[in-house]
Amino acid sequence: MKVGILGGTGPAGRALAARLADVGIDVVIGSRSAERGEEISAGLKEKWAGRDFAQVTGGDNEAAAEADIVIVATPWDSAATTAASVAAPLEGKVVISMANALARVGDEWSEGRISVAVEHRLSAICERVLARIAVHPRGRPRGVAVVCTPPGEEHSLPAAMAAVCLRSDRWQVHHLGTQVPAADLVALLRAVRADLLVLSLCHPPTEVAVDATAGAAAEAGVRVLVGGPGQTLPQLLQLAGRS
Numbered sequence: 001m002k003v004g005i006l007g008g009t010g011p012a013g014r015a016l017a018a019r020l021a022d023v024g025i026d027v028v029i030g031s032r033s034a035e036r037g038e039e040i041s042a043g044l045k046e047k048w049a050g051r052d053f054a055q056v057t058g059g060d061n062e063a064a065a066e067a068d069i070v071i072v073a074t075p076w077d078s079a080a081t082t083a084a085s086v087a088a089p090l091e092g093k094v095v096i097s098m099a100n101a102l103a104r105v106g107d108e109w110s111e112g113r114i115s116v117a118v119e120h121r122l123s124a125i126c127e128r129v130l131a132r133i134a135v136h137p138r139g140r141p142r143g144v145a146v147v148c149t150p151p152g153e154e155h156s157l158p159a160a161m162a163a164v165c166l167r168s169d170r171w172q173v174h175h176l177g178t179q180v181p182a183a184d185l186v187a188l189l190r191a192v193r194a195d196l197l198v199l200s201l202c203h204p205p206t207e208v209a210v211d212a213t214a215g216a217a218a219e220a221g222v223r224v225l226v227g228g229p230g231q232t233l234p235q236l237l238q239l240a241g242r243s
C-alpha cells in the first residue's frame, strides 16, 4: 500500500511520513514543488540513517495524490485548496485531513472572531457529511444501542458521530439527538430493549445532567458508556464491544 502526503514537508507531514515508513508503508511526500518534496524525503533518510526508509520518495502534490490513500498535511487554511488542486486523482479515494476545522471554529468563535451563524453553517456541513458516509452493513446486529446527549448538553455532533460509527459496526442504533429527559429516555430504552446507552458530551460531565441520566439507565438494567473530548470513536467501538 502506498500513502501520499499532500503538503507533507512541514513538521506534521514529516513526522507522519517517518512513522508510516517505519512500519513498512510506501510513502510519497508531496509538495507544491517537486524539488522540495525530494529534498525532504532525502532529509528524512539522512536523519533516520539507521532505519530502512528506501520506500520513502518525494515529489509534487500530483505525485502524492496518485497513492492509494492520501493524507492532507497542510496548515488549516490551505487544506481545501491543496486538495482541490489535485481533485481528479483523489476521486473515489480515502482522503484524510489532519486539519480539525471544528477545533479552529470553536477557538475563533469563543474569541468572538466569527459568529454563531458561521459555526452553525459548519455544524450543518458536518451533519450532511455524516449522513453521506453512513453505512448500514448487513448481518445480525451486535445489539441495540441508544445514543444521545443528557439535559444541558446541546452539542449534537459527537452523538451523531457515535451513532454513525456504531451502525457501521453492526449495532442497531436509535439516535435521539440532544437533551433527552431521563424519564423519557428510560421509557424508550425499555421499549426498544436497549443493551447499551451511549451519552456523548462536549461539556465537562459536572456541567450537564450526566450522572442522573446514566444512573436512571443503569437502574433500568442498561449498560452505559459516557464519552467526550479526548476520547475517540475507535475507543467507543472497543468499549461497546465489551459485554
Ligand code: B12
Pocket: 102, 103, 104, 105, 106, 107, 110, 116, 119, 123, 152, 153, 154, 155, 156, 157, 158, 159, 161, 162, 198, 199, 200, 201, 202, 203, 204, 225, 226, 227, 228, 229, 230, 231, 232, 233, 235, 236, 239
Ligand atoms: C459547534 C459548537 C457549538 C454549537 C453546537 C451546535 C451543534 N449542532 O452541535 C453551539 C453554538 C450550540 C455551541 C454552544 C455552546 N458551546 Co460549543 N462548540 C462547538 C464546537 C465548535 C464544535 C463541537 C463539536 O461538535 N466538536 C467535535 C466533536 C465531535 O469532537 P470531540 O469532542 O473530539 O468528539 C469525539 C468524542 O466525543 C468521541 N465520542 C463521541 N461519543 C463518544 C462516546 C464514547 C463512550 C467515547 C469513548 C467517545 C465518544 O467521538 C467524537 C469524534 O471523534 C466546539 C469546538 C471544539 N473544539 O469541539 C465548541 C465548544 C465545545 N463549545 C464550547 C462552549 C463553551 C459552548 C457554550 C457553553 C457557549 C455559550 N457560552 O453559550 C455553549 C453550550 C451549549 C450547551 N448547553 O451545550 C467550548 C467548551 C469548553 C469546555 N471545555 O467547556 C468549545 C470547546 C469552544 C471553545 N473553544 O471554547 N457550541
